[in-house]
Amino acid sequence: MSYIEFLSEFLPRLASGAGMTVMVMICATLLAVFISLLFGLMRLSSNFAIQGTATVYIEFFRGTSLLVQLYWIYYVLPLMGLTLTPFVSGVLALGLNFGAYGAEIVRGGIQSVPRGQYEAALALNMSPAKRMRRIIIPQTFPLILPPAANLTVELLKATALVALITVVDLMFVAKQINATTWLSAQVFGTALIVYYVMARFALIPFLRWLEVLAARMVGKA
Amino acid sequence: DELTDRINAGEPIRLGFATAIPWAYPGDNGEPLGFVNALTLVVLEEMGITNYTTSVNEWAGLIPGLQANRYDIITGGMYILKSRCENINFSDPIGLFGDAMLVPAGNPQGIHNYQDVIKTGATLVTGAGFNTVEAAKKEGVPDGQMMLVAGEVEILAAMKAGRADAAVQTFFGAKEHVDKSDGKFEVTDPADMPEWTQNWVGIGMRHSDTDFLAAFNEAMAKVIGGEKWMEAVAPYGYTEFQLPGDDASTEYACANR
Amino acid sequence: MTLDTLHPQKLEDDGPLVRFADVTKSYGSLTVLDQLNLDIAQNEMVSIIGPSGSGKTTVLRVLMTLEGINDGVIYVDGEPLTHMPKGNGLAVANEKYLHERRSKIGMVFQQFNLFPHMSALQNCIEAPMQVLGLSRDEAEERALNLLDMVGMSAKKDQHPTRLSGGQQQRVAIARALAMRPQVMLLDEVTSALDPEVIGEVLNVIRSLNSEHNLTMIMVTHQMGFAREISDRVCFFYEGKIAEQGTPDQLFGDPQNERTKQFLHAVLDAN
Amino acid sequence: MTLDTLHPQKLEDDGPLVRFADVTKSYGSLTVLDQLNLDIAQNEMVSIIGPSGSGKTTVLRVLMTLEGINDGVIYVDGEPLTHMPKGNGLAVANEKYLHERRSKIGMVFQQFNLFPHMSALQNCIEAPMQVLGLSRDEAEERALNLLDMVGMSAKKDQHPTRLSGGQQQRVAIARALAMRPQVMLLDEVTSALDPEVIGEVLNVIRSLNSEHNLTMIMVTHQMGFAREISDRVCFFYEGKIAEQGTPDQLFGDPQNERTKQFLHAVLDAN
Amino acid sequence: MEWRWEFTWEILPRMLWATGNTLLAAGVGYLIAVVVGLVLMLGQRTPYQIVNIVVREIVEFVRSTPLLVQLFFVFFVAPQFGIKLSAWTAGMLTIGLHFGTYLSEVYRGALEGVPKSQWEACRALNFTTLYTYRRIVLPQAFPIALPGMGNYLVGIFKDTPLLATIGVAELMHTANALGAETYRYLEPYTMVGFIFLIISLPTAMGLRRLEAAVDRAQGKRRN
Numbered sequence A: 001m002s003y004i005e006f007l008s009e010f011l012p013r014l015a016s017g018a019g020m021t022v023m024v025m026i027c028a029t030l031l032a033v034f035i036s037l038l039f040g041l042m043r044l045s046s047n048f049a050i051q052g053t054a055t056v057y058i059e060f061f062r063g064t065s066l067l068v069q070l071y072w073i074y075y076v077l078p079l080m081g082l083t084l085t086p087f088v089s090g091v092l093a094l095g096l097n098f099g100a101y102g103a104e105i106v107r108g109g110i111q112s113v114p115r116g117q118y119e120a121a122l123a124l125n126m127s128p129a130k131r132m133r134r135i136i137i138p139q140t141f142p143l144i145l146p147p148a149a150n151l152t153v154e155l156l157k158a159t160a161l162v163a164l165i166t167v168v169d170l171m172f173v174a175k176q177i178n179a180t181t182w183l184s185a186q187v188f189g190t191a192l193i194v195y196y197v198m199a200r201f202a203l204i205p206f207l208r209w210l211e212v213l214a215a216r217m218v219g220k221a
Numbered sequence B: 001d002e003l004t005d006r007i008n009a010g011e012p013i014r015l016g017f018a019t020a021i022p023w024a025y026p027g028d029n030g031e032p033l034g035f036v037n038a039l040t041l042v043v044l045e046e047m048g049i050t051n052y053t054t055s056v057n058e059w060a061g062l063i064p065g066l067q068a069n070r071y072d073i074i075t076g077g078m079y080i081l082k083s084r085c086e087n088i089n090f091s092d093p094i095g096l097f098g099d100a101m102l103v104p105a106g107n108p109q110g111i112h113n114y115q116d117v118i119k120t121g122a123t124l125v126t127g128a129g130f131n132t133v134e135a136a137k138k139e140g141v142p143d144g145q146m147m148l149v150a151g152e153v154e155i156l157a158a159m160k161a162g163r164a165d166a167a168v169q170t171f172f173g174a175k176e177h178v179d180k181s182d183g184k185f186e187v188t189d190p191a192d193m194p195e196w197t198q199n200w201v202g203i204g205m206r207h208s209d210t211d212f213l214a215a216f217n218e219a220m221a222k223v224i225g226g227e228k229w230m231e232a233v234a235p236y237g238y239t240e241f242q243l244p245g246d247d248a249s250t251e252y253a254c255a256n257r
Numbered sequence C, D: 001m002t003l004d005t006l007h008p009q010k011l012e013d014d015g016p017l018v019r020f021a022d023v024t025k026s027y028g029s030l031t032v033l034d035q036l037n038l039d040i041a042q043n044e045m046v047s048i049i050g051p052s053g054s055g056k057t058t059v060l061r062v063l064m065t066l067e068g069i070n071d072g073v074i075y076v077d078g079e080p081l082t083h084m085p086k087g088n089g090l091a092v093a094n095e096k097y098l099h100e101r102r103s104k105i106g107m108v109f110q111q112f113n114l115f116p117h118m119s120a121l122q123n124c125i126e127a128p129m130q131v132l133g134l135s136r137d138e139a140e141e142r143a144l145n146l147l148d149m150v151g152m153s154a155k156k157d158q159h160p161t162r163l164s165g166g167q168q169q170r171v172a173i174a175r176a177l178a179m180r181p182q183v184m185l186l187d188e189v190t191s192a193l194d195p196e197v198i199g200e201v202l203n204v205i206r207s208l209n210s211e212h213n214l215t216m217i218m219v220t221h222q223m224g225f226a227r228e229i230s231d232r233v234c235f236f237y238e239g240k241i242a243e244q245g246t247p248d249q250l251f252g253d254p255q256n257e258r259t260k261q262f263l264h265a266v267l268d269a270n
Numbered sequence E: 001m002e003w004r005w006e007f008t009w010e011i012l013p014r015m016l017w018a019t020g021n022t023l024l025a026a027g028v029g030y031l032i033a034v035v036v037g038l039v040l041m042l043g044q045r046t047p048y049q050i051v052n053i054v055v056r057e058i059v060e061f062v063r064s065t066p067l068l069v070q071l072f073f074v075f076f077v078a079p080q081f082g083i084k085l086s087a088w089t090a091g092m093l094t095i096g097l098h099f100g101t102y103l104s105e106v107y108r109g110a111l112e113g114v115p116k117s118q119w120e121a122c123r124a125l126n127f128t129t130l131y132t133y134r135r136i137v138l139p140q141a142f143p144i145a146l147p148g149m150g151n152y153l154v155g156i157f158k159d160t161p162l163l164a165t166i167g168v169a170e171l172m173h174t175a176n177a178l179g180a181e182t183y184r185y186l187e188p189y190t191m192v193g194f195i196f197l198i199i200s201l202p203t204a205m206g207l208r209r210l211e212a213a214v215d216r217a218q219g220k221r222r223n
């Protein structure tokens, strides 16, 4: 069948799958952002216990593949008596995993803020928390955002993995259609384009806008 | 047992299967299609169970999913093999099935079974973890000639890309591919494959759900090969040739396959 | 550090506001402050002059707790700064203790260190609101008042990157003064200022000094400024105070050889 | 820009080394340089004084091609700086042209801008080796020589973060001088220096000025310094030169009202 | 489902052999990525607007489409257009290009972290742009980029399982196969996780050391 026919027949289903992909994406991102900040800051704590915990967490989740974590949460946790729905399993795995990567980015950004800024904040007698929240973190945005944007785009793509645990997302639908039509090139080609469109014309412009915002905030632009 | 109790309590039974046309696959709304699902429903109806839900999985995830209690029975159309029996129970066989070779139209290299593959030195593609891998090894196909990919999708892709000269899969799976790839390929006669690679298929269940297993077998004995049964599976190309035969027993399969 | 040399109990109330007792600070093998002793009284204005690298900035930095010290004790308002009384000895101070100590001290940096992501005004209201808990209105009133005094009200909404050197410095001064510290540390605040502005800044400082009896320690290279404003001038040399006295004494007839030499150069330059 | 006002051809050879012709520079609505006209002769030492925000740093920055200008032309050595002759008009200069122009100019920044990842010595040999193509030995010899003149040879292997304000500034001066530019731009180089060091720096500059007939434009707030070193002093006010003349003229009997007022303040301060 | 040691020992050799493949794929892939990333980053900062835009779009396309699908296309679809690479070549090239686009972004962020004043100093010393990058900007950007680069070294290693789809017998591929043959997933998957850990932990630690060393070498004070 021609590609046009193909689209007219299957695009609706692919679109509904894309909807689910976006859902997973948003939930996972929120979780990941929270974890990034939390553990990124913990990594910088002078308290050995806190820092240690963060390091262990980060290295564990960066160290083992997302796929393995996904399978663990979905197939092995139930054996230990904890059964989560596929959606929750997927979001959890994605959030925990990407949070670990985000934490490293946050840490790197914070450490590259000039020392003079800490000193000035300290000289104004701001509490460590205030120093971080009001002075240091805002200045890290321009540094953090490009790599963070990378990570978000990666996360969008990583959502494809939740298809493996029966979440009916774009990739899942694509596989279904392929299994009945066996038009692999068309099916996955279309999926590829849909992912690209989502990233290129929605996600990335949004992230760029954030970058510009941050740059203006520090009076660079 | 737990499953029986749940069903008696009026909860739906959960069918787990992967997408393997025409064995078992989901419709647009996830309704169970394929002959294994069809005949399972016949049996369940006989047992007075009409209330069910479905869960579509990766083939490789079917058994872990069952063990993780994400569904109650596997209707994917699984061969009854020793290695599998160690992990799950199987109902009595629902049929006897053989593998076949998927080859380019006209079968240029004349490949009909594993021995032909070895002779011709052709590259044979199949899915990682398919039972055909074990079979090919037993038949002596050297690793160098084997190409293991993720699943059905990649198997067909590999054939289309000309990366493999032949693919070995279930007869039904191969037939499906032939139908969907307008005359590029053809499927060899299953009878040409070594007899011992013929396998019985059963419905998979948890070791723990023994009462249910018994009840299921009892009900199946009543309907198997019957009129209801045959018309349920007819649309999927399942004929009386696939019927297991009276001597077939799960114990035997578990011990010898 | 050697605790035996210390007297943890609070100093008598009429004692100095700031006391350096045998303070030593070194970076690796390099000793920057060498058993420094220095008392500064309530409401006093002290200038620190001396050759480059003699440890002037370091004195301010250790007093601001930006650097730890290797030996000795610093007292602020009679209480040890970097160590808190514990039992009948001293223990290294925790953040909470330091926070409370620091509230008495403010500092203006040689490199300004303004917050680049905030406008001049925001730079000045941030700490008063966050630390002193002033309402935005109170904070802004105070800040605008100070920015006006240093002639920066016109640029209050500019980000530091868009300000000239002198303008940045004046914002930095306003930012520190807005905290109304008891002790104010100024590191070469006049370096980027032209004489006119220096005059204005001088007046601001003077008035605060009298109104809020502000105590001040300033590092400067401009003898004129030191002479003008300070009650006492300390000449630093190699991490020690080589000589100190009223401006007239020190500039009038210096005793120490090194001082003479230094001031001689000054006269050459001006 | 309005090209008709310009005379693209090279100026006569005995003309000024640097010429600002009706140069205007503005940031948005704010005009920082307002039709500035300024000629500087070969080997001349010019000081620029004036209130904060009057455009002193900006003059140096546009001459260093760090900022574009909105109108007018700047000539260096008779050739337009930001525009290159093209046909019988002027076209905006390309990087290659600018590179060649810039080789005549050197600058010391108010904020030093040393390279943090290099030691003091490396900071000084980098450019001579790479841009002038000196051998490492030549470059080091020259650099050590200069570092020694400004009294920094002892710290030559330290990274900037470990140097005091004055020490950083001296390295910055040495770094710029190592390039032996024809025109040297100094932005408040003395701000972080104590009078002693200023004296030394003065001598270094003087000697270079005579040996390598260096031309110099320096922004300063220290009248003493300006008086001491310069052939001519320009008083900047609101992006224009309000008054200029020899130190004696300008400091002796200023004509312009604003100048008087400014210098009056100076006398107060010193 | 209890843990079976004898089974663990039985499959260990195959797992270790697969580990070798994983390391090889990750290592070569990363080398490609580091270089490609640099090229792509500089390609977006040329004086020629067209080049910049084209490169930009290439980066955006590659990094915003799933590696899994890219592999599928390079390996299974490209041959239909006459480009036929071996599983290994296809795998490492694709993964290298893919991560190259990420690294180019990391580099970009780091460059923007270098203060404008440093560029000005270089102008004043009349450095050429190229030289300014090489000796002044990149060395200062490097410490900022390091955490991100470390992330992707670990990340590329973590993503090698995707090579399974095109039949590169790396760890995950082997674990899947073992699991599917024996229907025991606990041991293979746990082992995969464990092996990933004992390889990536020292790597990450090494990276930390490196970061610290670089900062020390550049005379930075740590906060």
Ligand SMILES: Nc1ncnc2c1ncn2[C@@H]1O[C@H](COP(=O)(O)OP(=O)(O)OP(=O)(O)O)[C@@H](O)[C@H]1O
Binding pocket: C027, C030, C032, C051, C052, C053, C054, C055, C056, C057, C058, C059, D155, D161, D162, D163, D164, D165, D166, D167, D192, D194
């Ligand atoms: N972080 C550091 N590591 C090593 N040495 C340092 C460090 N900070 C300062 N120094 C050294 O300590 C000495 C005193 O520094 P300080 O900044 O107190 O001098 P200063 O009196 O302020 O000089 P200036 O008038 O030039 O600012 C200097 O020789 C300097 O090189």
Ligand SMILES: Nc1ncnc2c1ncn2[C@@H]1O[C@H](COP(=O)(O)OP(=O)(O)OP(=O)(O)O)[C@@H](O)[C@H]1O
Binding pocket: C155, C161, C162, C163, C164, C165, C166, C167, C192, C194, D027, D030, D032, D051, D052, D053, D054, D055, D056, D057, D058, D059
């Ligand atoms: N990037 C910028 N954007 C907007 N305004 C600017 C920018 N840079 C400088 N200005 C303004 O231009 C004016 C002149 O700045 P300039 O740095 O030349 O002053 P200056 O004479 O050097 O003052 P100072 O003696 O304090 O250094 C100032 O009012 C400043 O606010």
Ligand SMILES: [Mg+2]
Binding pocket: C056, C057, C058, C110, C187, D164, D165, D166
């Ligand atoms: Mg200092």
Ligand SMILES: [Mg+2]
Binding pocket: C164, C165, C166, D056, D057, D058, D110, D187
């Ligand atoms: Mg200036």
